[in-house]
Amino acid sequence: MNKTEKRLQGLVEEYKGSGREYTTVENPRALKIHVKRDLSEHRNVVEKEPRRIREDPLAFLFNMGLYYQGTGWRGYKDYIGTKILYPGYSEKMRSMVLGSKKVQSIIDQLADRQTELLANQKNWNKDDKRIEKQRKAMRKELQVVAKAIVQKCVATVDSSRTLRFFAFIVNNILVRLYHQGVHIRESEWVELKRVAIMAQEKKQSLVFVPSHKSHIDYMVVSYLMFRLGIQIPHIIAGDNLDLPLIGKILKSSGAVYIRREWGNDIMYKTILEEYVATILAEGLNFECFVEGTRSRLGKLLQPKLGIVKIILDAYVDGRFEDCHIVPISLGYDKIIETSSYATELLGAPKEKESLWGILTNSSLLQLKWGRVDVRVGKPYSLKNWVDEQLQMRGPMDLSDHNQKSVLLKSLGYRVLADINAIAVVMPSALVGTVILTLRGRGVGRSELIRRVDWLKNVIEAKGGQVSEFNDMSTGEIVDKTVVIHKDLIGERKGKDIVEPTFYPIAAFELSYYRNQVIHLFVEEAIVCAALYTVVKKGGGKPLQRMQYNDLLDEISFLSSLLKLDMIYKPGGVESNTKRTMQWLADNNVIEIDKDGWVGLSDMERQCGRENYDFLCFMIWPFIESYWLAAISLFTLAPSVAGQEPIWVDSKLFANRTQSLGKTLYYQGDLSYLEAVNKETLSNAFTRYEEQHILLKRRHTTPKTWSEVAVSPAYTPERQNGILIPRGHLWELVERIGKFRREGKNRRDNATVSTRVLRMADILGEDNAKERADAKKIVASDNKAKI
Template sequence: MRSVSGAGRMWHRLSGGIVRRWLGFRLVEPDPVELDPEPITLYVLPHPSLSDELAVAQLTRKLGLPDAGRRVALGELTLPSCLPLPRLRRTWRGVKTQGAEPLGPLLAALEQDPELDVQLVPVSVFWSRAPGKDFGFWKMLAADDWAWSGRLRRLLSLIVNGRHLEAHLGEPIRLRPLLDDSHTRLTQRTLARVLRVHFRRVRARVLGPDISHRRTLVRGVVGSPAVRQAIYEAASANRSNALKERKRAERYAREIASNMSYPVLRFLYELLKRLWNRLYDGVDVHGLEAVKAIAGERTLIYVPCHRSHVDYLLLSYVLYREGLMPPHIAAGRNLDMPLIGPLLRRGGAFFMRRSFKDNRLYAAVFNEYLHRLIARGQPVEYFIEGGRSRTGRMLDPRPGMLAMTLRSFVRDATRDVAFVPVYIGYEKVLESNAYLRELRGGSKKKESPLDLIHVLRHLRQPHGRVAVNVGEPLSLTDFLDGLAPAWRAERDQPRPEWLKRAVPQLGRTLAERINDGATVNAVSLVAMALLATPHHTIESDLLAHQVALLVRLQQRAPGSAHCRLPAGDAAAWIDQVVALGFIQRRPQALGELISASPEQATLLTWYRNNVLHLFTHFGLVAFAFRNNVAFCLDELDTLLAPAWPLIARELNAREVADHRQHLAATLDALSAEGLLKQSDNEWRRQPGHLEASEQLRLLGQPVQPTLERTYLLLASLLRYPSGELTRETLEEHSRLLAERLTLLAGLNAPEFFDKRLFSALLETLEAQGWLRVEEERLHYDDALMRAQKRSRTLFDPELRHRLVRLTRQ
């Protein structure tokens, strides 16, 4: 045990009085802390440190916890309330401790007095944060990292970082129950090992793994067997020498590799904190608790949806603020621009080319670099959609990064990988004007450093709130065990058979989990209701009733626990959308109207599409009643069951295991809201003069475009005998028909005739068994023809006639 003299205690009090006024905590987890008041509370630190003891003493006084600056008596033994574990020193004989071990006398005192009980609270204090890396002079000044601090460095860190402390308090460990348990042999060594494991996991979660310098990492990538083999193959293919190709590989590695820098992370955090406070009314974060629980044990792969250029900055800011290590971020090489690129690289970005399938050497370097990040437990972030969503929908996942991650994990599966789906929802995105232009058919604008000037113009405009919702993490081990139980036995194969199935299935699963965590905000609610009207104008009271109805339906929706709903009431939501400039009020003698201009309506489609998947099943059922007065459950299930997988696939909504059961729950919800009347096993729509009839019509309108696209595609296919059309021919013909329909209807909706939507429809029809491809030709049977005939009852005669006439051209 370390003995403290009277002079030492006096110095402790004197230094504490000086330091106390300077220290400030940026983050305390968990907050607030609740401790059992009965047992004696002692705090355990990972290593001896006077500054840490002073910080913990101040923190406990601030939180109203048992004072960590006092001394406690345990029988004849007197101990300080802060017990540091001794440092470990490695020698040729093994690992030894440096300094006295405080846990042995503590356990001995408890064994001598059965009435005594003690709870140990592990506390990790971080004097700001940096990953384990050499930063020159800044390494002395600013940061906890994986190397223990010396006295001079800690003094300088106290001066520089004293107001940016983080404290992470672990779960209390009650010693008396462990000592009394006959099945547990609690020893000083066992208890110290448990505490050190806890401290190691906290450090891994907060600081990330211990990584080497960038130059060392680049050398390791280029010198790896896979890259060396690619160098020899490139030299042979290009008729050059290995030295020249090695230099090219080194150039690729430097082009790719990030150069994460603590000073830049700290600078970006302070800058972004000011930026978000200026731009948004607040950043709401939900679901990070599940990530914190596994952050020290698994490699985390963050896969957020991609809505805005600031997505990755926002997520890194949130993770840093919440005490997690910001990830290394895969960014397109187009962002490696002057001024911006170096800053992003030091903030953790590593850059990749859009396509490198024809450059095997570059592919080998990139794969090796990504593998080393993942194998070492470094958190990584990439967008599975590839690029930003210009329509507001979740785009179909790209296979590239997912396939590389799977191959990396199979290559070294000693540490599990957990995908973390993240939904980022904005009430108003910075790129509104650009998206408006692109939604109206304009071409995508290339990124430029001058875009920063355009962002600055928005600082004084209102942008509402932004939500960051973390979905359910997906263990890659569990995923592969469910998909291909024998994957471990086939890990040495270069391209195992299950990999082709695993990549798209993994992408769909992650996209569904991202969408499950969607935030329904005021703008998306108003967009859902207003865009369902013919001329984007609606009575104010009907709009209020409709948006309130949408929220109540979502509360009743099966499996809606992960999505977030807005607080407040309908009137406040409408006021918020007016303040953001998306709609305007129009006074009228018979009552106020709410309307959107053509430009506003076009932009609102982006926000509606953010949450369209959450209301699609309600909309599909409501649309079925537009041209039909009544249905029984069996009739409705037969009619809608084939359509639901097509819509769910297009919107990346979670497919249901039992459609009939899901349909019954949907009908019950609509009946409870008065939109349908139930009699025995039959549901009827309300009379047309009632508001409930209009609400049902508005609810069903958003699914009409998807149903129309499906009808156009099937009608075009069935005009020809089975086996006559190719996929490419049908996709292009369907796209042209959809474009013609929008022009005849006077609509400006390029999203309606996006060729990718028809491609996804065909893939789903094939997966569901309605189509099969033989010798590059599409084949079908009578079941598809019967299903297409049944679907005609969904459409009113006028719309059906227009679609049929269009397909005959």
């Protein structure tokens, strides 16, 4: 029996002693392990780790000594995967990348191109000896540039001692900040180990694709790989994390620093592609965040496919035989950055990266923020996935950019769907969701407990996963969550209060946790919002129903509008709608009669529409954002009919849209402050650009910037110089407005349109004035040049 078979057999022995179900076959390489779904399946990997030196100095110092000496698993000597952590490892990787044919070829091309430009400028003939001398000098300079890029990018995982120091630091941060521990499902990690052992034998990589919610994500994933004996991954990280001291430690623990934007820097792009391809060709584990950046909204973001494209291109080019995609979902009771996320989304300048602040902030580490839940999806072969796609889609020319883009986009959304499928709903998400989806100023403790129980049961019935309560009651979970989020959830109690009543202190921040649930209900929420177009009108039951085909039209419009913000289940709108409506009918939210009329069920009416309202509350803030984005286009209206479009700097336009939104919120015309968040507004503008409602043009001088204008077909109309609610743009505003939550002026559209358009016109005057000033400056500059 070779080493691989012994390791696989060891996994069987591990389960023999656990009392759980397992199956074996004669060939342990084909081992499949089946585990009962019970509490013993979950484990807190830091349960026995001492937290603070003052609590138990001897235990803390003893633990420190174990890390320093590398005792047991802390030694990290027999990890699964291709060997790293030896002197000269990073130098070897740098040499392989810098000396590769691809990198040297691009250096030659750039040297030839720049030499040719210089020769043309100086009128050298092609036989001039200075040309070759210049080419050699240019090539030497480019080699220095390439070496600097490689030096910056390549991770320096040469020292096991440095890695143990990193693990010790991360361990102490996690056990102090998340006092209830880091929880895993053992069966998932046993399966991951099995795949890792097989991958190691074939010299294949594991490609980890976690959700991205916090800076802590980097540390949690690497710490768990260290703790459970799997080769730590090389992690794609923004170069903004390359901070003094901590940047060097992270780089020694696998961080691969890259620029946020590459632009037209072909040298940088080539080196990064070659480095990633080399990592995968060497069978080294790799990690990247498909979302590209941390989600400031709580839900998964649309995929950013830059790194995924590099992986797929390397596979198609035959740089590696196969790799294994490993989706990971990270769930936190409380996210460290939610406060800064909220201020950023409301327009404040982005705060400087806070990872160093986290590591050094002693007051922050005194807090007790619950637990972390990590779930690992079933790893799958990239080769098998590509083969399945080609079989399903028919022959594809993967050398064709457009055809490969289809495959690339499909892979990005497959990864996001996998992450959503294994995502754990934390108690914070349950409590936050309930508080934000009930009408009124607050909710009593008993009602909150009842609705949390209901939500938990519904999520599990839909196949979602809820964090383990262990032996705690729902009431205890609610109380603990309120304590953890005392800055977001207020409690009113006292002699003059019949029962404790909870209310949102900071609804905007709390919405981060509600959005962690939205992927489970997005189709149902859209159906309910579409039905709301008649429900909001009031009247008897016959007046609050729609024909199925009419409802489907509204659903199709809303689904298409929100497609950049929502991740839908596979399938078309019609098939998804049928499945969704059946679920709503089975759960007595709606009823569908034999003539095709759809309306609220009698049971839902009797319970005060609580489940229907819950689903509407999930989607309304996003609808509000798209309505606000459409309203803001009125600020781009020319002051006189027939004038050319007014072009406005994109950033300035976005800032003014947020100002308009905040004004409308404080005056009661917007129901949700979170509708003003710049991330959803940005998606809305992108969607309108795709629909040719908004025009955008980009400039590269003096630096990269862009400006926007409203399309001529959607240019707002004026009467006597005043904006009027008429035309294609107003039709769009009214169409979206049908789905909005009823506000203070819901019965008086004329009043709303007059007031809103007046404010839009005020901002429009500023846009027109600044455009005129910009033209004067350009004209003056041109005159001076003449």
